[in-house]
Amino acid sequence: MPAEIKLEELLEAIQKDGPRKIVQQYRHNLLPSRILIELYSEHPERNVLLFLALYPTVPSQVLEDLAESCPDPEIQAAAATNPRCTHLLLVRMAREGGVPVRAALAANKLQNSKISAELLNDPDLLVRTALAGNGAIGTAYRTALAVDPEPAVRTALSGTGKLAPELIHTLAADDSAVVRSNMIAYGKVEANMLLGWATSDDAATQRLLLERKKPSSEVVEALSHSPDPVVQSAMKGLREPTAQELLAKAESDQEPMRLDAASTRNLPVEIQHVLASDPVAEVRTALAENPGIDEDVALCIAASNDPLACKALANNPQLPNVVKVELCHHESDEVRLQMAYRDDLTDELLEILINEHQDLNLVGHLALRSIRFQQIKLELLETLLMHKRPSLRAFATAASLLTHAQVRKLMRDDSPKVRMALCDNPILSHTALAALTTDWNAGVAEAAHIRLESLPPEPDTESGDTGFEEDGESSFVSRIVKFFTE
Numbered sequence: 001m002p003a004e005i006k007l008e009e010l011l012e013a014i015q016k017d018g019p020r021k022i023v024q025q026y027r028h029n030l031l032p033s034r035i036l037i038e039l040y041s042e043h044p045e046r047n048v049l050l051f052l053a054l055y056p057t058v059p060s061q062v063l064e065d066l067a068e069s070c071p072d073p074e075i076q077a078a079a080a081t082n083p084r085c086t087h088l089l090l091v092r093m094a095r096e097g098g099v100p101v102r103a104a105l106a107a108n109k110l111q112n113s114k115i116s117a118e119l120l121n122d123p124d125l126l127v128r129t130a131l132a133g134n135g136a137i138g139t140a141y142r143t144a145l146a147v148d149p150e151p152a153v154r155t156a157l158s159g160t161g162k163l164a165p166e167l168i169h170t171l172a173a174d175d176s177a178v179v180r181s182n183m184i185a186y187g188k189v190e191a192n193m194l195l196g197w198a199t200s201d202d203a204a205t206q207r208l209l210l211e212r213k214k215p216s217s218e219v220v221e222a223l224s225h226s227p228d229p230v231v232q233s234a235m236k237g238l239r240e241p242t243a244q245e246l247l248a249k250a251e252s253d254q255e256p257m258r259l260d261a262a263s264t265r266n267l268p269v270e271i272q273h274v275l276a277s278d279p280v281a282e283v284r285t286a287l288a289e290n291p292g293i294d295e296d297v298a299l300c301i302a303a304s305n306d307p308l309a310c311k312a313l314a315n316n317p318q319l320p321n322v323v324k325v326e327l328c329h330h331e332s333d334e335v336r337l338q339m340a341y342r343d344d345l346t347d348e349l350l351e352i353l354i355n356e357h358q359d360l361n362l363v364g365h366l367a368l369r370s371i372r373f374q375q376i377k378l379e380l381l382e383t384l385l386m387h388k389r390p391s392l393r394a395f396a397t398a399a400s401l402l403t404h405a406q407v408r409k410l411m412r413d414d415s416p417k418v419r420m421a422l423c424d425n426p427i428l429s430h431t432a433l434a435a436l437t438t439d440w441n442a443g444v445a446e447a448a449h450i451r452l453e454s455l456p457p458e459p460d461t462e463s464g465d466t467g468f469e470e471d472g473e474s475s476f477v478s479r480i481v482k483f484f485t486e
Contacts, residue, residue: 005031007038011048019051030057037062046072053078060084067093077104087112094118099126106131116141125150132156139164151176158183168193172205185211191218198222206231229256236260243268250274255283262286272297281308288312295320302326307334314338321346328352333359340365351375358383360392367395372424374400390415397422407432416441423447430458 010031014022040052040062052058053066053075063079067089070076077100079085080093093101094115106119107130116137122128131137132145133156145157146167155178157163158171171183183189184197185208194212197205198219206226209219215238224235241249241264249261250271261267262275263286275287276297287293288301288309293316301309302323313319314327314335327339328349339345340353340362354363355377363384366373368391376384376399384396385406394417396402397410402425410422411432420443422428423436428451436448 005035007035007042010035010039011043014047014051015045019047019054022051023054023056027056031055033057033059040065046075050075050078053082056083058082058084060086064089073098073100076101080105081108081110083110087114090115091118099124102127103130107134109134109136111136113138113141120144125152128153129156133160135160135162142167146170151179154179155182158187161188163188165190165193172197181208184208191216194219195222201227203228203231210234232260236264240266243271246271247274255280258283259286263290265290265292267292269294269297273300276300281306284309285312289316291316291318293318295323298323299326302330305331307332310335311338314342321348324349325352329356333361337362337365341369345371347373347375355380360384360387363395364389364392367391371395372398374398376401385410390417394418394421397425399425400427402427411436416444419444420447423451430455 010022013025036052036055036058039048049066049070049072052062053070063082063085066075066079067085076093076097080090080097080101081104085093090105090112091114094105095118097105102119102122102124103126105115106122106127108115111134116131119127119131120141122131128145128148128150129152131141132148132153142157142160142163145153148154148157151174154171154174154176157167158174158179159182163171168183168187168189171179171187174180174183184205194209194216195218198209198215199222200206203226206223206228207230209215209223210231212219215223217239220235220238223231224239224241226232226235246261246264246267247270249257251274252258252261258275258278258280259282261271262278262283267275267287267290272287272290272294275283278284278287284301284306285308287297289312293313298313298316298319299322301313303326304310310327310330310332311334313323315338319327324339324342324344325348327335329352330336330339336353336357336359339349342349345353350366350371350373353359354366354373355375358377358380360383363380373395376396378401381396381399381401384392387393390413393410393413393415397418398421402410407422407425407428410418413419413422416439419436419439419441423433423444424447428436430452433448433452433455437445437452439445439448
């Protein structure tokens with residue numbers, strides 16, 4: 001049923017929202033011919049004429065008048081693609097229309113052979129390109145366009161669907177790299193032809209296939225066997241190699257193949273053992289870095305005199321504890337130092353790294369990482385407390401073996417960093433923390449105050465045991481004085 005609308009309302013809507021929007025609005029709720037004719041007769045403004053040229057049920061006579069009397073290229077192009085446009089008018093526009101009109105005709109899906117024939121040899125590149133990109137034209141015209149002298153025309157043709165296999169082969173072997181690339185990488189091609197390209201062992205063709213989204217499992221399988229390392233690498237995440245393929249890579253004479261195998265997740269243990277004794281350090285290192293490395297293989301590497309592989313192993317985030325222990329005992333300073341930078345160091349591992357070797361360089365790195373360790377051996381503790389580097393003295397403040405005298409000395413240390421670190425030691429008494437709350441450095445005083453408030457109340461001490469008065473503030477001060485004079 002025709003839409004109920006007054007001429008004035010329609011005119012106002014066209015002027016306000018634009019002709020294209022109103023065409024869409026009344027595409028199904030069709031306007032009566034009387035309104036359209038009145039609109040054309042009484043309101044020849046540009047927006048109105050464009051609306052009429054676009055509207056699908058506009059009377060044919062109106063279209064013919066527009067084509068003859070309106071020189072506006074956009075309006076003529078709209079009229080050329082209107083389904084009410086007569087065949088005679090279409091042919092005439094194909095022969096006599098301007099470039100925008102002919103290009104619009106060439107792109108129109110409501111195509112017929114006579115129009116296609118008229119536009120096939122059009123002198124303008126834009127027109128022929130539009131025709132080549134029109135999937136509605138016949139096979140004969142597509143065949144002719146496949147040998148058009150302009151690559152842009154052939155490229156447009158390669159992007160259309162339902163191309164004959166002969167045309168696909170022609171375009172895939174085109175002299176223009178752009179045409180070839182567009183056909184192989186993005187063209188609409190059947191699965192068997194894609195598979196043929198994937199198995200061709202032509203590196204250029206296979207690399208172009210990498211641009212395709214969601215390749216089939218058969219294409220992925222074929223590309224994974226490509227001799228080109230770039231193609232092989234691209235297929236890694238799309239397919240799990242078989243154990244036989246991995247073994248072949250591990251025993252290959254080509255180093256890149258062995259490197260690839262060493263980096264593969266879920267690598268069978270037998271193949272890991274093969275690669276662990278590879279003559280090339282880079283291959284052994286790649287295996288050591290593999291998060292899926294087997295515990296026994298990792299232990300073999302950790303026990304070896306192979307610093308490069310052991311350093312890589314120490315950096316592997318997925319190590320069993322037994323392997324970490326082995327690496328902490330390693331004779332190489334570089335390997336132990338690499339272990340010192342792990343984020344999963346336990347007291348057991350720190351005990352080995354710190355107390356067994358007593359390597360001040362390694363301890364210095366742990367100190368700079370703000371690692372706290374209480375079980376520092378007495379001999380090492382004394383060395384650290386006397387060291388000129390504040391970071392090492394600060395590291396020593398965590399020790400549980402600190403004597404009262406050493407605590408008092410640390411409380412007077414020149415470095416606020418050392419005094420600040422001391423506040424965290426659980427062995428500090430209420431008296432020591434109370435003294436630190438009066439430190440000249442505000443940060444140290446605040447840290448001591450927070451620690452002191454977090455402690456449970458100090459038990460009352462009998463006056464006979466202390467020798468100091470029990471009442472009030474004088475008793476508290478006396479205990480601080482006694483702490484520093486003992």
